[in-house]
Amino acid sequence: MSRHRNVRGYNYDEDFEDDDMYGQSVEDDYCISPFIYSLVLIFLFVCVWTGRLYSCLDQMRAVLGDSIPDSTLTQAALKYDCDPHRALDFILTEENTNAHTPPARTNSQPDRVEAEVVPKVARMTVSGKKQTMGFDVRSVEENGIVAPSVRRGPSPEVTAAPTTETPSKPSAVNEDSTAPTPTRPTGKSKQQLNIHAELEKRQGGKPLLNLVVIGHVDAGKSTLMGHLLYLLGNVNKRTMHKYEQESKKAGKASFAYAWVLDETGEERNRGVTMDVGMTKFETDSKVITLMDAPGHKDFIPNMITGAAQADVAVLVVDASRGEFEAGFEAGGQTREHGLLVRSLGVTQLAVAVNKMDQVNWQQERFQEIVSKLGHFLKQAGFKDSDVFYIPTSGLSGENLTTRSEVADLTAWYTGPCLLEQIDAFKPPQRSVEKPFRLCVSDVFKDQGSGFCVTGKIEAGFIQTGDKVLAMPPNETCTVKGITLHDEALDWAAAGDHVSLTVTGMDIIKINVGCIFCDPKEPIRACTRFRARILLFNIEVPITQGFPVLLHYQTVSEPATIRKLVSVLHKSSGEVLKKKPKCLSKGQNAVVEIQTQRPVALELYKDYKELGRFIISSLLHLCCHFGKCLLVLSWKPFSTTEHTKKKCEKKN
């Protein structure tokens, strides 16, 4: 080790480039004999070659740390002509098959060593600062050697690691990484597109499922999902090794898997997820868009954003004594998250009873948690038959992608592992026949003309070349490109998290939370609407003028309860009291809500997905569920006369 130190950091490539010049001047100026000159050349060659070797060793060391002996590294470097990428691949493959193991178990390491796609985490920001929709896709050079992957999209701060493209699914986008989102000519006109048939064909017939991971802070959400992605082969070994080394150096070795999803420095320093990380993986029968939601109560709005876009959820609870109770009972997030996802339309839930290694895989502890949670989840509106409990360990990897072989567990649990359960979820019915609706979760400028918006298509479908209306600000633009999971497409449909490249509109007009819709059947944007609300845990009764935060799809907007219209019977909906003075815990009521700025809303009866919302008190973090019944006022709010007129006409 120490023998390398004096040469570290030296740029041997520069020496190599100057070599010609140096040789030339020696001969010209001093007329050295050919023999000495040859010796000098040999000496220089050895120096340069040794330099390349050291440089290669340094690069390998940066990834592997000090865990592998110098001799092994040198052998690999020599074998691959000092190419650090190939040498690293060799070492890591060797390491995997030999005794060097990653921190958890190795028995279920994926076979897909060659199919390494580094998941890239799309940040659906409320701040709108960071957005990295898609994946790092490895570019493959002609000779089959893997070049460092290139990052598409606008997130230069994320360093790309070398990856391999999945051979069976060639990506359409990695030829020119610097080009703007490619726009393919639309093969078929909108009328000709048989959307159902196209959806059947797509992804080899695998339906898309949006899955959100929820649970109390520190329950192990990021570790569990990071480890699952690793076992599936979605994170290459080199990247995982790097996370292990870096987290060890930062004194947070146990967070290595969590770093797969917790990408920002602040998230890693604080050890908590703040934004909603998004990535993709496949099961036998589905393509899953995974959203890792923050568990900390400070980031509830971000969590709601993630949950609002989910079809199904994995609720992670910590089985350790005292920890489950902290998350479930004393103001923890387990209950709140369960209620929120159910309110936002999630009906199928897998509960990962995690950190079972901490309680020696005890059946009694598992049963205790199942019975406490089961009772609560039923009250929250989940059917018993739609909730599935799986004992797991995110850290050791037990029961994640393969059924566990731990004797203490198999003695009493023979059910599916987490991946099998995710695969077994029923895909939801999508509203592909309804007019197009997309909720914007991010806006950013890409290279080329126009700009990009990301978001989930809630209804209908879209094709390149289509004109869409943005509400607010009630202006149209043209869709030039559609990208789904970093693949350029001609069309996308309800349920897809896409990135659209649009032109013909000023980027400053678009905000997170606005809705792109079909201009012929536009969504209405309003500042006042009537809604039925269900009050959960409430500390202060709600009175007229009560300030709230309206969480609707990807937006959190300040609002007030403008009028208390009536109190309803919970199940029959019969009016029990008109014009109540206040509303208290557990009540069902009709109220009028006034927002500060216009929000684009649908009626619950027309579009369930776009007619439901959550309101939370500004003072206490208790959330209540609401359904929009009636849009009461919608005003022209655009600055241009032209759009004002358009609004008035429609009104």
Ligand code: GDP
């Ligand atoms: P999150 O806040 O829910 O995302 O939790 P993290 O994934 O950041 O994990 C919090 C801590 O719990 C980390 O130190 C993890 O290493 C640890 N942890 C996560 N899963 C397990 C597990 O199954 N067993 C044990 N013993 N520790 C775990």
